[in-house]
Amino acid sequence: MKAAILEFSPSNNTNRVGELLKTKLEQNNITVQLVNITGNKDYFLTNNKQDFLQKTINKHDILFIGSPVYAHHLQYHVKDLIKNLPRPVNGWSKIAVPFVTYGGINSGIALDEAGKLLQKSGRIVVAGIKVSSSHHMTKAFMKEEYNKDQLEDKLLFTIGELVKRISLADLASLKDNSKYLKYQDLMIYLKADLIFREKIWHKKMYPKIAINDNQCIKCGKCVKVCPVCHLEQNKDKSIIRNMNSECIHCFNCIFECSQKAITPVGNLERAEKFMKSMIKKGKEVPDTCLYPKL
Ligand SMILES: Cc1cc2nc3c(=O)[nH]c(=O)nc-3n(C[C@H](O)[C@H](O)[C@H](O)COP(=O)(O)O)c2cc1C
Ligand code: SF4
Ligand code: SF4
Missing domain, CATH: 3.30.70.20 (Alpha-Beta Plaits)
Incomplete structure (x- = not known):
């Protein structure tokens, strides 16, 4: 099996999850291509992002998309990234898994947004992960970086469970589970839509x-x-x-x-x-x- 991990990670938390996921997948004999678009001029300064993705991402059987949560939402560059994904044909898999990291304040509706956009792109969203992480930017105006001490064991266990589900499954038989990414209550949706724009x-x-x-x-x-x-x-x-x-x-x-x-x-x-x-x-x-x- 081949996996592609595509991620954006300004302060490296999402990349850390991406790297741990890569290691776990490889331990289960899954070949992994990890592409981190962070700071990549070829990606950020081109008007043809789909062409970049088409040329960069190898054929794969499952696609992971990683993003930080910004203002309760899926960071807008990752929304663009998903909108620019080629259709899931010619070596681009139909099976997708989003993962988000957030700074312990609120994961908002990011995972659900990722799931919906991936579904719209013609993909089957089989699972998703949210990861509580440090909130680096708070160092600029608070005495301490918020939420910086996180338990590694829980993260490793969660990633391990995801990889177990995938590696034991016949990918073609997996069903769409995107409805499970809608875990927040109505109030969080209202706040995300009306306040945290x-x-x-x-x-x-x-x-x-x-x-x-x-x-x-x-x-x-x-x-x-x-x-x-x-x-x-x-x-x-x-x-x-x-x-x-x-x-x-x-x-x-x-x-x-x-x-x-x-x-x-x-x-x-x-x-x-x-x-x-x-x-x-x-x-x-x-x-x-x-x-x-x-
Ligand atoms: C502009 C900005 C907005 C953020 N908004 C939220 C938020 O709404 N909720 C939250 O819990 N963390 C928020 N964070 C913290 C990030 O989600 C968290 O640090 C994340 O792990 C960053 O991922 P990265 O290290 O891959 O960039 C925000 C961070 C920044 C810089
Ligand atoms: S805060 Fe600095 S590093 Fe971050 S996006 Fe703005 S200019 Fe770039
Ligand atoms: S001194 Fe500071 S602002 Fe100037 S180039 Fe170096 S990092 Fe950037």
């Missing part, structure tokens, strides 16, 4: 980044860690922004810049207050989970 949050709510040219030593490190190729260096190595690929507020560049030339701006107090109010609501139960449930 991801692109509006990027425009108006998340703290922005400011670049101080005088402090910049032109090392280029921030460019390397920008997951969407928003940051570039011009001829004299000064940092410029590519407005064809907008900032998604992961804050990798802030954490990477040793000179503190990149800083968050905006109402950081409001950001901290908001995050604290979300944290107060308590953690989602179950935190990490395979659907359909065991």
Whole structure:
């Protein structure tokens, strides 16, 4: 059996899950191609993403799609990625499994969105996983990174169960289980649709980044860690922004810049207050989970 794992992972949590999944699949004699589009210029700066995918992804029997949860939704680049998937013919499998990682606040409706989009692309969604992970960006405005200590055992067990289901099954006989990805109650759907509108949050709510040219030593490190190729260096190595690929507020560049030339701006107090109010609501139960449930 051959598997393809396609993922986007600005702060590496989703990639970590993708790598663990790859290892487990390989231990079960399944060949794996893992493609991480994070920071890939050939993907982000092309207008023909389907062509990129067609050329990059090998023939496979099962497709895994990994994404972070942003503002209760499937990160919008992963929505685009799924919309650009070639039809499931000529070596592209009909069988799909989405997985999402979230920062312990709320996994929102991301897994359900992934399932629906994969179904719309002609695929059979046999399972899905949500994984509670660290919330890296909170380091920019809170004393501690939220939800950073996660139990490895639970994640390994969950991935192991998924791989067991797949490797023991006759793939052709697997049925669509996307209805099980709709695990949230109506209130979360309403909040996701009416309040947490991801692109509006990027425009108006998340703290922005400011670049101080005088402090910049032109090392280029921030460019390397920008997951969407928003940051570039011009001829004299000064940092410029590519407005064809907008900032998604992961804050990798802030954490990477040793000179503190990149800083968050905006109402950081409001950001901290908001995050604290979300944290107060308590953690989602179950935190990490395979659907359909065991
Ligand atoms: C802009 C932004 C929005 C986020 N929104 C949510 C959210 O709504 N709920 C949540 O629990 N975590 C949220 N997170 C945290 C991420 O989902 C979490 O850290 C995820 O594991 C990141 O995956 P990655 O490391 O693969 O990028 C958000 C992070 C960022 C940067
Ligand atoms: S990491 Fe900081 S110092 Fe280096 S190029 Fe980027 S902004 Fe300049
Ligand atoms: S510019 Fe910085 S905060 Fe924005 S997406 Fe790139 S690395 Fe993340």
